[in-house]
Amino acid sequence: MPRxxxxxxxxxxxxxxxKEDIVILEDGSVDFKNxxxxxxxxxxxxxxxxIPYKQGEIGYNVFGSGLPYKTYKPHKIMAGKNVCSDQEVYxxxxxxxxx
Numbered sequence: 001m002p003r004x005x006x007x008x009x010x011x012x013x014x015x016x017x018x019k020e021d022i023v024i025l026e027d028g029s030v031d032f033k034n035x036x037x038x039x040x041x042x043x044x045x046x047x048x049x050x051i052p053y054k055q056g057e058i059g060y061n062v063f064g065s066g067l068p069y070k071t072y073k074p075h076k077i078m079a080g081k082n083v084c085s086d087q088e089v090y091x092x093x094x095x096x097x098x099x
Contacts, residue, residue: 005056
């Protein structure tokens with residue numbers, strides 16, 4: 001089977017998608033005031049990491065003919081305001097809400 005070519009790109013940290021667990025108090029109630037509907041980040045927290053370029057490989061069928069590989073097109077992630085960029089990671093420049 002052919003292996004897709006993957007250009008260098010950034011991938012968001014999985015911790016940014018993790019939902020907080022709902023804490024049930026001893027009396028069976030839930031305190032929703034302490035639970036934030038937003039994803040909050042701290043200054044210096046890694047937001048995204050760079051995935052290096054990966055060369056595609058041609059595959060072959062049963063007759064020995066080459067099967068072309070495809071080029072994967074990832075979503076572009078760009079650093080916005082309050083995000084500093086290293087060559088390998090995007091880092092939060094201040095505490096705040098992740099968008």
